[in-house]
Amino acid sequence: MDGADIEEKGHNPLCGDTITIYLKTDGDVIKDASFTGQGCAISQASTSMLMDLIRGKKLDEAKKLIQEFTDMLYKKDVDLDDLGDAQALAGVSDFPARVKCALLPWKTLEEAVEEKQEERNKEDEK
Amino acid sequence: MERTIDVKSIRDDFPILKARPYGRDLIYFDNAATTQKPYGVIKAIEDYYTGMNANVYRSAHYLSGVATNAYEEARNKVKKFINAGSEESIIFTRNTTESINLVAYTWAMENIGEGDEMILTVAEHHSNMLPWQMIAGRRGAKLRYVYLDKDGRLDMQSYRDMLSSRVKLVAVQQVSNVLGIINPVREMTEEAHKAGAKVLIDGAQSVPHMKVDVRDIGCDFFAFSGHKMMGPMGIGVLYINKDILDQVPAFMRGGEMIDEVYEDRATFADPPLKFEAGTPNVEGAVGLSAAVDYLENIGMNEIHGVEADLTQYALEKLKTIDFVKIYGPLDMKDRMGVISFNVADVHPHDVATILDQDGVAIRSGHHCAQPLMRYLNVPATCRASFYVYNTREEIDAFIESLKGVRKWFKRN
Numbered sequence: 459m460d461g462a463d464i465e466e467k468g469h470n471p472l473c474g475d476t477i478t479i480y481l482k483t484d485g486d487v488i489k490d491a492s493f494t495g496q497g498c499a500i501s502q503a504s505t506s507m508l509m510d511l512i513r514g515k516k517l518d519e520a521k522k523l524i525q526e527f528t529d530m531l532y533k534k535d536v537d538l539d540d541l542g543d544a545q546a547l548a549g550v551s552d553f554p555a556r557v558k559c560a561l562l563p564w565k566t567l568e569e570a571v572e573e574k575q576e577e578r579n580k581e582d583e584k
Numbered sequence: 585m586e587r588t589i590d591v592k593s594i595r596d597d598f599p600i601l602k603a604r605p606y607g608r609d610l611i612y613f614d615n616a617a618t619t620q621k622p623y624g625v626i627k628a629i630e631d632y633y634t635g636m637n638a639n640v641y642r643s644a645h646y647l648s649g650v651a652t653n654a655y656e657e658a659r660n661k662v663k664k665f666i667n668a669g670s671e672e673s674i675i676f677t678r679n680t681t682e683s684i685n686l687v688a689y690t691w692a693m694e695n696i697g698e699g700d701e702m703i704l705t706v707a708e709h710h711s712n713m714l715p716w717q718m719i720a721g722r723r724g725a726k727l728r729y730v731y732l733d734k735d736g737r738l739d740m741q742s743y744r745d746m747l748s749s750r751v752k753l754v755a756v757q758q759v760s761n762v763l764g765i766i767n768p769v770r771e772m773t774e775e776a777h778k779a780g781a782k783v784l785i786d787g788a789q790s791v792p793h794m795k796v797d798v799r800d801i802g803c804d805f806f807a808f809s810g811h812k813m814m815g816p817m818g819i820g821v822l823y824i825n826k827d828i829l830d831q832v833p834a835f836m837r838g839g840e841m842i843d844e845v846y847e848d849r850a851t852f853a854d855p856p857l858k859f860e861a862g863t864p865n866v867e868g869a870v871g872l873s874a875a876v877d878y879l880e881n882i883g884m885n886e887i888h889g890v891e892a893d894l895t896q897y898a899l900e901k902l903k904t905i906d907f908v909k910i911y912g913p914l915d916m917k918d919r920m921g922v923i924s925f926n927v928a929d930v931h932p933h934d935v936a937t938i939l940d941q942d943g944v945a946i947r948s949g950h951h952c953a954q955p956l957m958r959y960l961n962v963p964a965t966c967r968a969s970f971y972v973y974n975t976r977e978e979i980d981a982f983i984e985s986l987k988g989v990r991k992w993f994k995r996n
Contacts, residue, residue: 474950474957474964475933496963498931499993556937 459492468566505563507544597622608943616969628874658873667797675822675859680788681711683807683822688715698724700752705730710952712786736912747779758790763912764922795884815875819868836861891921921970942985
């Protein structure tokens, strides 16, 4: 993907899965998203669904979705419809050892979003 | 080799083998990570806390004497088990990792310097790699690696070529936790000593499975863990050869390891207590002692024989599955019961989860050997590892489960 302004690496040191998420933003809107990396079926599927979900979303909306997805994997009550295709991963909550695989891209995105928001806040202060 | 021992009665000694994951029989093939514990070990820990517990070496009362005797008896038993020759040489630690770090932070910090070299193998566990990276960084020394030949065994010629008067330490595992290879540590030690280097052997994967004689190997340091040999977690051993014992400075400082303490200075106790600061893991030592009893009652050569049979059987079966790739030697020469493999087009974590649904516990990941994974050019592998309580029937069930893995991914 050309013109990405955010690049965030995620790594699961226990199992060796790695991903890099690329975001193209305009103000606080995520215009486009893509990823590279290697990992198991769960982490790869989760990353792919996440990318589809966040295109066109605002940074705050993305953060809310990350929280909802995380809650879903810990079997808390959430509105699954918000999560689109990613709700298909609800079943991973029955495999506690694999929850970290599904969460890897979401946690990585969360860091990227927070860094971007901090950056924007600093710019606003100037 | 014919099985000469009664596996049924051995299995009955391990209460956890009756666990029923998801309603299926448990098939525990993650023994290289940790092993299960027989009643004898569990009972020894219970007996310690119900009849012996007190702090060791410190108090004049009855229980302190009982606890001290139990702890020293455990040391004596471990000494005989690996033929260490002297109790002074047996230091209780938490595990192999701590044993190796002890050597790094004490002997190596004083004896390895600028321009010196240390030889490791690419297959070392992180615990026998990171301490030496630390020494290399702090002391300006250099790490050199021995790689593998085409059969997945150490390239001994390159090892010999590397040895020189610059080499101060050779640190090598006796058995690989990924490839299952048995390294020729006796020969390697002899050649290292000729070059003037000291030798540390990581015995974490060897001591539980074969007869080990540290004085026959001739090494200077030898490290292993209790929990991989049916003992409890949190107890490990460092053997230091008597000839080098007085060149090893104290490690952690505090209680138990002292002789006389003044406001500004202290003198230390003699080994092994010099290296065992603070209240030790007495329950762990007592549990480890019971594990040694259990292993010796079966016999280390018998255990090795049973595992060789299981490994050969599993390798033969795995070789017939065309979508399975095995890492490490395919024949049984100098090989132990650890088999790393991958299923074509399916990630190891997914293989492990699918097998788990059938009650089969294997390990997936990098096995604390990331440089080896990179060298093999794989992100991770699956690993099945056996112990004396495993059976051919369990291997049959594992193979059946493995055959079903690709169906989940609609790959045929």
